[in-house]
Amino acid sequence: MFGYYRVASAVNQTTVANPAKNAKEVISLIKEAHQKEVSVIVFPELTLTGYTASDLLLNQTLLQAQEDALNKILKNIKEINTIVILGYAHIEADRLYNCAIVLQNGNILGLVPKTYLPNKKEFYEKRQFVSGKGIVRTTTSLKGDEVPFGVDLLFNDGKDMTFGVEICEDLWAVTPPSNHMASNGANLIFNLSASNELIGKHEYREELVRTQSARCMAAYVYSSAGVGESTTDTVYGGHAIISEYGTTLKENERFRMDSHFITADVDLERLRWLRLNETSFSDGRRKPVSTIKVSPTPAISAVEREINPMPFVPSQYADKQARCDEIVQIQAHGLIKRMTHAHIQKAVIGISGGLDSTLALLSTHRAFDIMGWDHKDIVAITMPGFGTTTRTKSNAEKLCERLGVTLKTVEITNLSLNEFEAIEHDPSEHTVTYENVQARARTSILMNTANKIGGLVIGTGDLSEVALGWSTYNGDHMSMYALNSSIPKTLVQYVIEYFKSEEKIAAIIDDILATPISPELLPHKEDEIVQHTESIVGPYELHDFFLYHFIKYGAKPEKILYLAKKAFDIKYDEEHIKEWLTLFLKRFFTQQFKRSCIPDGPKVGTISLSPRADWRMPSDADFETWIKALDN
Numbered sequence: 001m002f003g004y005y006r007v008a009s010a011v012n013q014t015t016v017a018n019p020a021k022n023a024k025e026v027i028s029l030i031k032e033a034h035q036k037e038v039s040v041i042v043f044p045e046l047t048l049t050g051y052t053a054s055d056l057l058l059n060q061t062l063l064q065a066q067e068d069a070l071n072k073i074l075k076n077i078k079e080i081n082t083i084v085i086l087g088y089a090h091i092e093a094d095r096l097y098n099c100a101i102v103l104q105n106g107n108i109l110g111l112v113p114k115t116y117l118p119n120k121k122e123f124y125e126k127r128q129f130v131s132g133k134g135i136v137r138t139t140t141s142l143k144g145d146e147v148p149f150g151v152d153l154l155f156n157d158g159k160d161m162t163f164g165v166e167i168c169e170d171l172w173a174v175t176p177p178s179n180h181m182a183s184n185g186a187n188l189i190f191n192l193s194a195s196n197e198l199i200g201k202h203e204y205r206e207e208l209v210r211t212q213s214a215r216c217m218a219a220y221v222y223s224s225a226g227v228g229e230s231t232t233d234t235v236y237g238g239h240a241i242i243s244e245y246g247t248t249l250k251e252n253e254r255f256r257m258d259s260h261f262i263t264a265d266v267d268l269e270r271l272r273w274l275r276l277n278e279t280s281f282s283d284g285r286r287k288p289v290s291t292i293k294v295s296p297t298p299a300i301s302a303v304e305r306e307i308n309p310m311p312f313v314p315s316q317y318a319d320k321q322a323r324c325d326e327i328v329q330i331q332a333h334g335l336i337k338r339m340t341h342a343h344i345q346k347a348v349i350g351i352s353g354g355l356d357s358t359l360a361l362l363s364t365h366r367a368f369d370i371m372g373w374d375h376k377d378i379v380a381i382t383m384p385g386f387g388t389t390t391r392t393k394s395n396a397e398k399l400c401e402r403l404g405v406t407l408k409t410v411e412i413t414n415l416s417l418n419e420f421e422a423i424e425h426d427p428s429e430h431t432v433t434y435e436n437v438q439a440r441a442r443t444s445i446l447m448n449t450a451n452k453i454g455g456l457v458i459g460t461g462d463l464s465e466v467a468l469g470w471s472t473y474n475g476d477h478m479s480m481y482a483l484n485s486s487i488p489k490t491l492v493q494y495v496i497e498y499f500k501s502e503e504k505i506a507a508i509i510d511d512i513l514a515t516p517i518s519p520e521l522l523p524h525k526e527d528e529i530v531q532h533t534e535s536i537v538g539p540y541e542l543h544d545f546f547l548y549h550f551i552k553y554g555a556k557p558e559k560i561l562y563l564a565k566k567a568f569d570i571k572y573d574e575e576h577i578k579e580w581l582t583l584f585l586k587r588f589f590t591q592q593f594k595r596s597c598i599p600d601g602p603k604v605g606t607i608s609l610s611p612r613a614d615w616r617m618p619s620d621a622d623f624e625t626w627i628k629a630l631d632n
């Protein structure tokens with residue numbers, strides 16, 4: 001579903017040297033996984049014999065019992081399309097290999113031998129096994145059939161899934177085989193492991209799995225042998241981990257005595273798309289691989305994964321102070337470089353008492369602090385018009401006073417009335433002309449003041465507005481440096497809140513955050529805002545969600561709709577999400593012409609819509625294909 005696949009990491013209860021017993025545990029876990037719509041389930045290294053069988057692995061009786069156990073499993077999974085990956089000791093050309101065996105629908109799809117054999121202290125694999133290094137494009141005989149055999153095997157379902165398999169120490173090597181598998185198209189890696197517990201080792205292991213998933217731009221599913229292994233010299237805790245592109249999605253509790261598995265829904269479509277966008281990924285060396293077609297695996301009926309409704313806002317576990325400090329530092333240093341290069345030490349900002357101009361002022365103030373420049377050289381201009389309310393005006397004034405910047409007031413009503421007369425516009429007609437005349441009057445005052453005092457106009461528009469084109473072309477759309485241009489509205493709110501730690505402005509910030517978002521371009525009613533941005537263009541939290549998935553992951557509209565429904569649960573119904581998503585797509589396409597000429601500004605998060613750096617799109621692209629996709 002939408003490129004999601006459910007994968008499982010199993011830890012079976014092990015009886016050392018008793019494949020028949022182990023097979024029983026394995027079969028019942030496979031059946032349960034199949035019922036739970038799992039596409040692929042992986043078991044620990046040397047699943048059927050036990051990893052710690054040691055020299056018994058060279059005993060014919062144990063290897064025969066392992067083959068019998070495999071037969072039993074194959075018989076039991078004839079009707080099961082969940083792919084099963086087991087650890088298996090296999091003889092080829094009179095050598096023993098520590099392998100992963102891949103099964104589906106009662107068939108053996110391939111055998112992947114381990115490349116790196118640990119041979120130090122408690123590990124002495126070279127005593128029994130040989131390395132599979134260099135074994136490529138070949139087959140081996142198993143149960144009378146020729147089966148693909150080698151370290152070059154990749155398994156592909158003809159849709160979004162291509163997976164490769166490596167075995168324990170392979171991941172700990174300088175160059176894990178999964179690097180090559182990923183470079184050759186595997187977006188999902190499985191690891192069968194037997195990794196003993198030593199104090200703190202589990203943390204390192206999780207870090208290895210997680211970072212390998214990031215390096216490979218893949219999902220990585222890891223399963224390690226459990227407490228049933230022999231404790232002659234060392235103890236195994238049964239660690240199961242599922243990571244995707246640098247994030248661990250699931251991890252089990254170790255030292256469990258029962259057979260169990262964990263599952264996670266990995267987004268393989270997202271990974272494929274991310275790779276298309278990463279040129280260093282495509283520069284990775286390609287080598288010939290042996291690709292094995294697998295049959296379709298169970299489709300999932302609902303994605304079981306938490307979808308973050310606020311993807312731009314740092315998680316609740318993040319250090320808010322540190323994150324916000326960093327954001328403001330990036331903004332401030334972007335501005336400092338620009339101002340010092342231009343030999344300008346004065347800034348001009350239009351202050352409305354709204355969110356964006358507040359953030360721009362606070363970040364500019366921080367830049368002046370860093371440079372030791374006089375706060376009075378920040379010229380804040382409040383420009384009341386037809387829609388300005390006492391609440392926003394007074395917040396703007398109080399904020400400027402407390403910050404010690406120069407505050408000026410310039411009325412724009414007369415200026416606007418003159419302009420209406422000049423262009424023969426009836427002021428009682430509250431059309432877009434009525435609105436834009438005011439926005440352009442303000443910009444004109446800011447620009448001309450900048451010329452007069454030798455200052456630089458700070459742009460206030462945020463990323464959400466840039467995405468929606470929610471600004472007046474050559475009005476508030478224009479400035480000399482657009483400080484907020486890569487910060488979406490939901491993040492603007494988060495950062496402004498952090499400034500509440502400055503006592504002298506805390507109460508004003510609280511009220512600015514509580515004020516409805518509005519351009520205040522239409523006349524107010526008894527000093528109350530009548531123009532509510534979010535009832536015109538839709539909730540910003542939805543638009544930020546749409547933007548994140550659309551730009552960052554290239555997600556299809558129907559997938560964005562599905563994810564938004566999941567993320568916002570009952571807060572918005574499907575009909576409304578669809579309505580706002582349609583509007584988002586239409587505006588995103590039609591408003592590119594505004595983005596094509598936005599001023600310079602610093603990139604703060606992973607998404608920017610700068611036409612020079614992050615986002616190049618024709619201003620004339622048609623949105624119909626995207627809207628149609630939503631109607632299907």
Ligand SMILES: Nc1ncnc2c1ncn2[C@@H]1O[C@H](COP(=O)(O)OP(=O)(O)OC[C@H]2O[C@@H]([n+]3cccc(C(=O)O)c3)[C@H](O)[C@@H]2O)[C@@H](O)[C@H]1O
Pocket residue numbers: 432435436439465469470471472473474475476518519521533590593619620
């Ligand atoms: N593809 C294209 N390439 C080049 N030009 C194109 C174009 N499509 C339209 N145009 C032209 O662009 C003009 C329309 O753009 P524009 O003049 O900007 O006007 P427009 O986008 O129609 O209106 C601006 C909107 O932004 C809102 N606003 C303004 C200021 C601040 C805020 C805020 O909340 O922060 C919101 C305001 O309420 C209004 O709804 C038209 O003259 C049209 O001919």
Ligand SMILES: Nc1ncnc2c1ncn2[C@@H]1O[C@H](COP(=O)(O)OP(=O)(O)OP(=O)(O)O)[C@@H](O)[C@H]1O
Pocket residue numbers: 349350351352353354355356357358381382383384385388442460461476517518519520
């Ligand atoms: N009354 C005003 N006085 C001074 N500048 C204004 C005024 N109204 C708007 N501006 C300028 O135009 C910009 C865009 O206006 P708008 O009111 O849409 O934004 P905002 O109030 O900063 O933020 P938000 O969109 O969150 O309300 C402002 O950031 C500000 O620089």
Ligand SMILES: NC(=O)CC[C@H](N)C(=O)O
Pocket residue numbers: 045118123167168169170172193194195196
């Ligand atoms: N089975 C193995 O390959 C174990 C070796 C690995 N370095 C570990 O200790 O986890």
